[in-house]
Amino acid sequence: HDEKITLSHGSGGKSTHNLIEGVFAPAFSNPLLDAMDDAATFRVDGTDDIDHRLAFTTDTYVVSPLFFPGGDIGKLAVHGTINDLAMAGATPLYLSVGFILEEGFPIVDLRRIVASMAQAAKEAGVAIVTGDTKVVQHGKADGVFINTAGIGLVRASWLMGQAQLEPGDKVLLSGPVGDHGIAIMFAREALDIESDVQSDTAPLHTLVASLIEAAGEGIHCLKDPTRGGVATSLNEMALGSEVSVALDEQSIPVHPEVRGACEILGLDPLTIANEGKLLAIVAPGVADTTxxxxxxxxxxxxxxxxxxxxxxxxxxxxxxxxxxxxxxxxMLVGDPLPRIC
Amino acid sequence: HDEKITLSHGSGGKSTHNLIEGVFAPAFSNPLLDAMDDAATFRVDGTDDIDHRLAFTTDTYVVSPLFFPGGDIGKLAVHGTINDLAMAGATPLYLSVGFILEEGFPIVDLRRIVASMAQAAKEAGVAIVTGDTKVVQHGKADGVFINTAGIGLVRASWLMGQAQLEPGDKVLLSGPVGDHGIAIMFAREALDIESDVQSDTAPLHTLVASLIEAAGEGIHCLKDPTRGGVATSLNEMALGSEVSVALDEQSIPVHPEVRGACEILGLDPLTIANEGKLLAIVAPGVADTTxxxxxxxxxxxxxxxxxxxxxxxxxxxxxxxxxxxxxxxxMLVGDPLPRIC
Ligand SMILES: Nc1ncnc2c1ncn2[C@@H]1O[C@H](COP(=O)(O)OP(=O)(O)OP(=O)(O)O)[C@@H](O)[C@H]1O
Ligand SMILES: Nc1ncnc2c1ncn2[C@@H]1O[C@H](COP(=O)(O)OP(=O)(O)OP(=O)(O)O)[C@@H](O)[C@H]1O
Ligand SMILES: [Mg+2]
Ligand SMILES: [Mg+2]
Ligand SMILES: [Mg+2]
Ligand SMILES: [Mg+2]
Ligand SMILES: [Mg+2]
Ligand SMILES: [Mg+2]
Structure with missing residues (x-):
């Protein structure tokens, strides 16, 4: 009865999973939420037809520091929601933005963040169409927190998601893991290590479009392994489809600097957050094409x-x-890196 | 160059207006955002056709205290987004939720808030279909902040909004002003005044449906006068339509307790926040019907x-x-009541 929220509940790993399954999911339960995919997909006419679905998703960003090598909170907030729409096989269309500002926050920094969001949205061809602005007293927030929600038009005319994995499917990863988490870590800690590691934040919707073009309904599930990393994302899929995942460590790309940092810090690169990477689970026949x-x-x-x-x-x-x-x-247990996104 | 965010920037009044017009609107500018209505309305096929539009909106809630007479942050977060969709003439369908939790927050309180949201959503016939959960260190937030975004189906087959006011239109108000703001104030301050004032938080979409049924395209603009109150909302409309608004003070309903509290505290009830009220600007011919x-x-x-x-x-x-x-x-100048919603 005196249980409290801990930082682990925000890790994106096991504790987050348990909090969502234990508190939010049962209370809000409905078929769209229960799928627990990166975005909910539905038709606004309420029918079950599979074409002309919309995708809808949200993420809040509390990353610290606000500016880091390769990006900033604004860029992350735009890319992150674009990516959760893309993982549903959707073309991202419209974003909302919700700002919580701490009293005393420099307006010049706010302008920098806003400019970065505007540029990220423009580059990705999405429009920020609605927003909200709240302010809390000094000491009741930490600079700026940003929520983005997004709507997209689903291009995939088949079901994708973490319930769609089938034995024999191949697991593809779009690039090296751990860059975002390690970049944030270096930006935060005054570690005495020289580092060129940059956040991999990027909008993945054009990559998804080309995968859909190439492999069509052979694509069973797409997921961006953000908080909790590849390890957590694959565990969620294994649970969602009641299958097992067998990975080959040697085949998993990791930048040498990230691998080195993980060794020094005792971290597993497979539990470190990524921002511009995706996992694709595809039918064996389209693995090479994909x-x-x-x-x-x-x-x-x-x-x-x-x-x-x-x-x-x-x-x-x-x-x-x-x-x-x-x-x-x-899955990631504990929270090695709080406020990674 | 050393301008800082102040609490007034979150009042919903003049400073908020100036921050949005000065920082956010120019950077994000596009026709949907520029309308500055409670929700953006568009067709997902990108055409300008006026039927089959969707509405999309967002609000973040940072109200303090989290629980107050007549409601709590969760109920507010569900009702508020339902209402911004309703103000666009839309039937609310789907909500997203984004939680920022402070380390150490009691899970029993979180469950209470979540149950309240689930109930509010159920009563209003909307589904919470996607969400996000972040945690920040103790002292970097204030218990719980909640963002909701929402999607609705626009029922109005004509243009409504703050650019649609016409000379001769009548201004209708759905009920007494100032209840929410004063209820929060009493809940917060240990004022030595006995008070029965309750927040007026309520979902307005069924009221809007009956107005649309009764008055159709005679309805030119709907707006829920939340932060900044009736005074701020009407000033925004006057600017948006380049018209003037003439009000008759005697006709404006105010609960005696709210009027009394405002007199003691030197506040104008017309600048106090409401949650379950709406302003309707309608053609003179349908004023009585409405x-x-x-x-x-x-x-x-x-x-x-x-x-x-x-x-x-x-x-x-x-x-x-x-x-x-x-x-x-x-408009409201300064901020008599920070973190009212
Ligand atoms: N507070 C909540 N209420 C309801 N559902 C939630 C909540 N938080 C998360 N979810 C749901 O849980 C699932 C996992 O959410 P999560 O935020 O971990 O995914 P993600 O956005 O892809 O990852 P990240 O937030 O690291 O970018 C999603 O289906 C999401 O809708
Ligand atoms: N940070 C922002 N970026 C872009 N647009 C914003 C931002 N904040 C607010 N807006 C826009 O400004 C207008 C007014 O927003 P505001 O939040 O005051 O309206 P509201 O939600 O109806 O009121 P309240 O927040 O008090 O419930 C809306 O059109 C909204 O989309
Ligand atoms: Mg994701
Ligand atoms: Mg995400
Ligand atoms: Mg708002
Ligand atoms: Mg409103
Ligand atoms: Mg609102
Ligand atoms: Mg998320």
Whole structure:
């Protein structure tokens, strides 16, 4: 009865999962929410028809620091919602923005963030069409928090999502993992390590469009492995489809600097947050075509096939390690890096 | 260059207006945002056709205290977004929720808020279909902040909004002003005044449906006068339509307790926030029908015709006072009541 919110509840890993499953999902339950995908998809006429669906999603951003190598909170807030729409196979159309400003926040910094959002929206071809602005007393927030919600038009005329994985499917990853989390970490801690690691924040909707073009309904699930990293995202899919995921550690791309930082800090790059990466779970027959389409896109140059979906044991992720062992890969437990996005 | 955000920037009055016009609107500018209505309305096929439009809106809630007579932050967050959709003539369909939780927040209080949101959504016939959960360190937020965004289907097959006012139009108000702001104030301050004032938070979409049924395209603009009150909302409309608004103070309903509190505290009830009230600006020919429709609805029993739209002087609001004088009624200046919603 005296349970309290902890930082782990915001990690995007196991505690977040348990909080959502234990508090939010049961109270709000409905078929669209229960799917627990990156975006809800529906027709506004309420029918179950699969074409002409809309996608709707939201994320709040509380990243610290507000400006970091490769981006800032504004860019993240625009890209993040575009990406959750893209993961539903949707073309992002319209965004809303909700600002919480702390009393005393410099307006010059606000202008910088707003300019960055405007540019990110313009580059991605989306319009910010509605907004809200609240202010709280000094000491009751931390500079700026931003919520974005977004609406998109679903292009996929088949069902995608974490319930659609099938044994035999291949797991593709669009590029190296851990850049965003490690970049934020370096920006925050005054670690005595030289680092060139930049956030990988990027809008993924054009990459998704080319995957859909290339592989069509062979694409069973798309997911951007943000908070909690690849490990958490794949565990959620394994649970959602009651299948198992077998990964090959050697095939997973990681930048050497990120790998080095993780070794020093005792972190697993597979639990570190990404912003401009996606996992695609595809039918075996289109795996090579999909990989080729990734390689042909600037945001998928280093893509790789990193694993396979298996029937048994349901709900688990395994990693065949570099040294030949097999270990269970859990969701992120605890929170190594609070306020990563 | 060293301008800072102040609490006034969150009042919903003149400073908020100036911040939006000076920082957000120019950077994000597009025709849908520029209308500056409570919700953006558009067709997802991108055409200008007026039927089958969607409405999209967002609000963030930072109200303090979280629980108050007549409601709580969760109820407010659901009703508020329903109402901004309703003001666009839309039937609310789907909501998103974004939570910012402060480390240490009691989960039992979170459950209470979530239950309240679930109930408010259920009663209004809307579904919460997507969400997000972030946590910040103790001292970096204030318990819980909630963003809701919403999508609705526009039922009005004509243009409504703050650019649609015409000289001769009548100004209707659905009930007494100032209840929400004064209820929050009493809940916050340990004032030595006995008070029964309750927040008027309520979902207005069924009231709007009956107004549309009764008056059709005679309805030129609907607006819920939340932060900044009736005075600010009417000033925004006067600017948006380049008309003038003439109000009759005697006709404006105010609960005696609210009037008394305002007198003691030196506040104008017309600048105090409301949550379950609406202003309707309607063609003169349908004014009585609209008033009748309000009176027939539980949320409009005390509705009144409170003023008239005039051509000159554009952009101003005038109040014919109880004692027969005429005074300019400005937007809310300063912020008597921070974090009212
Ligand atoms: N407070 C909440 N209420 C209802 N549903 C929620 C809530 N928080 C998250 N969800 C749902 O849980 C699922 C996972 O959400 P999560 O925020 O982890 O995904 P994401 O946005 O893809 O990741 P990230 O937030 O790291 O970008 C989604 O289906 C989301 O709609
Ligand atoms: N940060 C922002 N960026 C872009 N547009 C904004 C922003 N804040 C507010 N707006 C726009 O300004 C207008 C007024 O917003 P405001 O929040 O005052 O309206 P409201 O939601 O009806 O009132 P309240 O927030 O008190 O309920 C709306 O059209 C809204 O979309
Ligand atoms: Mg996602
Ligand atoms: Mg996301
Ligand atoms: Mg608002
Ligand atoms: Mg409004
Ligand atoms: Mg509002
Ligand atoms: Mg999220």
């Amino acid at each position: 990989l080729q389409a990734m390689h042909n896109h600037p945001l998928g140059r280093d893509a790789a096939i990193i694993g396979t979906i298996q029937a048994e044991p349901p709900g688990m992720v395994f990693l065949r390690t570099d040294i030949g062992g097999l270990r269970v890969l859990d | 008033l009748q429709a309000m009176h027939n609805h539980p949320l409009g029993r005390d509705a009144a015709i409170i003023g008239t739209i005039q051509a000159e002087p554009p952009g101003m609001v005038f109040l014919r006072t109880d004692i027969g004088g005429l005074r300019v009624l400005d």
